[in-house]
Amino acid sequence: MKFAAVQTSVALLAYLTNPDDNKNIFNPFSADFFKVRVGNSRYDTTFGVGAILRFFTTVAFAERLSASNRYVKENRKEIILRFIQSKEAPVLNLMMTLYSGRDFVGQPVGRLQAVGNAMTMMFLNDAYDAYKNDGLASGIAALFASGVGVGVQSYPPSPTAETQTLKDKLAQKQYKQNWDDLTQVQQKNIRKGETSIAESELKAKKARSGMPYIESEEQRSSGLEIKDKLSKNVQSALTEYAISTEIKRTIGDKFYLNEERYTNYKKLSTANIEKKVSALLKSNWWKNTPNAEHRADRLSKEVTAAKAEARIGLEKNKGLKTTSSSTLW
Numbered sequence: 001m002k003f004a005a006v007q008t009s010v011a012l013l014a015y016l017t018n019p020d021d022n023k024n025i026f027n028p029f030s031a032d033f034f035k036v037r038v039g040n041s042r043y044d045t046t047f048g049v050g051a052i053l054r055f056f057t058t059v060a061f062a063e064r065l066s067a068s069n070r071y072v073k074e075n076r077k078e079i080i081l082r083f084i085q086s087k088e089a090p091v092l093n094l095m096m097t098l099y100s101g102r103d104f105v106g107q108p109v110g111r112l113q114a115v116g117n118a119m120t121m122m123f124l125n126d127a128y129d130a131y132k133n134d135g136l137a138s139g140i141a142a143l144f145a146s147g148v149g150v151g152v153q154s155y156p157p158s159p160t161a162e163t164q165t166l167k168d169k170l171a172q173k174q175y176k177q178n179w180d181d182l183t184q185v186q187q188k189n190i191r192k193g194e195t196s197i198a199e200s201e202l203k204a205k206k207a208r209s210g211m212p213y214i215e216s217e218e219q220r221s222s223g224l225e226i227k228d229k230l231s232k233n234v235q236s237a238l239t240e241y242a243i244s245t246e247i248k249r250t251i252g253d254k255f256y257l258n259e260e261r262y263t264n265y266k267k268l269s270t271a272n273i274e275k276k277v278s279a280l281l282k283s284n285w286w287k288n289t290p291n292a293e294h295r296a297d298r299l300s301k302e303v304t305a306a307k308a309e310a311r312i313g314l315e316k317n318k319g320l321k322t323t324s325s326s327t328l329w
Contacts, residue, residue, distance in 0.1 A: 028057040029065040040133040044151030067161040073221035126152040159204035180258035234277045241296040272306035
């Protein structure tokens with residue numbers, strides 16, 4: 001109890017003194033959970049307990065908070081494997097990094113860099129990262145903190161996170177809402193007068209070009225989530241003919257669906273796919289068409305139509321909110 005009280009007090013003090021940097025310190029879905037953030041450096045005063053609590057939370061809900069402050073679904077198996085790798089002995093961790101070309105958080109890392117990191121004493125590496133990202137004072141602080149067992153991580157915000165921060169700032173200034181909560185019309189209005197958004201998005205896109213798994217991760221998870229809620233017969237047919245149920249979070253011209261809208265999109269897609277595919281499996285056409293290629297083609301068309309109807313249905317059930325008389329599309 002005393003340990004929990006001390007950690008809560010430290011986290012609360014950090015939040016009150018620097019709410020912008022420590023806005024996610026009490027969020028168990030965030031990588032910054034119970035980590036005191038100063039600039040680009042994070043200090044884990046819980047000696048790893050916070051990371052364990054976050055691990056169980058993300059596994060339980062199969063969800064995490066991304067660097068751009070968006071909740072994204074994750075595969076539980078991948079969460080567990082990443083956590084195991086992060087806790088492995090240095091030699092085994094190095095072997096896995098060399099084999100996959102990625103560190104335990106999934107970031108690409110060069111093989112020479114991985115070997116160099118493994119050969120450097122951990123606290124010296126932490127201090128160097130803090131110095132590189134936040135200056136000499138931060139490097140010295142990280143050296144002492146890491147030396148007494150406090151976990152230190154230092155890294156700059158990703159271009160994607162910087163883009164989201166810019167969008168939220170502009171959206172709050174004009175509409176008093178975050179970017180993802182705006183309608184498509186409102187987003188377009190902001191874009192017209194702010195060329196900085198397009199420039200920032202291009203920078204983020206270039207940074208992600210070598211990491212396609214980041215963009216496809218949530219899309220894959222959406223497919224699994226939808227498929228799990230379908231009836232057994234529909235699941236079997238989609239699996240047998242390799243038909244994907246994945247859906248993207250972006251609709252139209254860069255319109256990103258927030259969590260509420262994306263959840264509605266998945267619900268509508270699930271209901272439509274269940275209805276259309278069930279009807280197809282019971283139809284005389286299906287019974288009289290044994291050709292696998294023809295069946296797969298028809299199934300694919302039905303699923304595509306179901307997703308299209310879901311997109312249209314979003315506005316009808318107010319899953320996509322509009323303001324005044326302006327239309328979303």
